[in-house]
Amino acid sequence: MVFVGMDHGTTGISFAIINESQVTDVFKISREDSKAGRVSAIEELSKRIDLDDIELMIVTYAMGDSISTILPIEKVEDRGILSINGAGKVTGGGTSVYSEIEATDIPVLMIPGIHKGCDWLNPLFKAAYSHHASPEKVSIVYNAYIETKWENMIVADISSNSVDLLIENGEIKGAIDACCGAMGVVHGPLDLEMIRDIDEGRRTANECFSHAGAIKIAGIDNKVAFMKDELLNNYKNGDEKAILAIDTMIMTVAMEIAGLIAVSHNDIEGIVLTGSMGSMKDPIDFEAKLNKYFKNKYPIKIISSESGAIGAAQIARDIAKGKKEIMGIKVEL
Structure with missing residues (x-):
């Protein structure tokens, strides 16, 4: 079977x-x-x-x-x-x-x-956010748990968007969705400039969300399937905007992970990285760049994209x- x-x-x-x-x-x-x-x-x-x-x-x-x-x-x-x-x-x-x-x-x-209707979530997360993560994040967390056996961890899925999840005592207790927290390659949080664009009718909220990731900084506007490759090619070629975009994205991911660690009731055993960017080693060593912020305080485990x-x-x-x-x-x- x-x-x-x-x-x-x-x-x-x-x-x-x-x-x-x-x-x-x-x-x-x-x-x-x-x-x-x-x-x-x-x-x-x-x-x-x-x-x-x-x-x-x-x-x-x-x-x-x-x-x-x-x-x-x-x-x-x-x-x-x-x-x-x-x-x-x-x-x-x-x-x-x-x-x-x-x-x-x-x-x-x-x-x-993972959303406000889930009774297994921390009630503070449910009160703060209507939606936290889409269903595949649950399966990502399960794979992370099988790979590490960590009962208390942060799972960071970094790809077209970035979603980070808090696991305590082997249960998902909270997460920060792509439109609220860290940047991904394509999607990211809506800032004041975007809110003004929406209010003034220049762009829809969905259009803003779909151009709020690292591509916003790198000046890339392409089909979603091609955006990551264009960003990475520009990065490899030393394009300053692409380098700034990647470094900014990683900084926002580090902030989000650090925030989840801060509100955890338990000591975090480690951080799990996945997604097409999170699991990447070349041309960007995502783990090494992220760990500059955490200074080897937490074990970091990479699992399959x-x-x-x-x-x-x-x-x-x-x-x-x-x-x-x-x-x-x-x-x-």
Whole structure:
């Protein structure tokens, strides 16, 4: 038997396939290819495994803000979201994949996002923010926990956007979403200048959010799928704006992590880095640059940039074995 995890990411939809003990395959399909019908997620899975061998699949989708427990997909209404508006660039590729999976006979569970309706969150975080993180951050945290066994940690997912999460006593207790805290490559928090642009009708909030990351500083305006590569190429070529953009992004990530450490009730055992930027060593050693702020005070562990899909598959495996709770989140079968 095999287990499958799906990560509904910004630039593409990733899948991980695992057996009882190890990852056997990871692959990604672009949102544009899926929406245009050029690639079928189910066909791609079928090339790698017999679908009848899938004991359980875990999927994530969009904000996941209308559910707060892990549920069978057939019990989830409206794909588990309150609204698709204001959540970054919408292409429809993820919806196509969701519909494909929903139409199969594969046993599928959905992970919730982290939001004010989650009773397992610290009530102060729930009071402060309506939304904290999308569902794949739960699977990232689970993969981080399996890799480190740390009960008290900060998990930093740094890629198109940056989301950092606080884990205490093996449960997710808080997080800071991309529109509130640190910059990612593409997305970032809305500052005063952007709020004025929105109020004066020059740009929508979503347009601001989708140009508020490091690309804002580097002066890059391209398709989301190409922005990171352009930023890195400019960085390698010594472009001053790109260097400033990367250094600023890392500074904001360090501030966010330090803030979560400050409000933790327990001593933090370490920091976990993931995402396409967080796990990077070349041309940017993200760990080394981040650690300049923390001065070796905390162990730093890098996990796979595909931890969202891998962690989802690990959740599927462990629920199939009888686990009833994942990082504080109840499983309702």
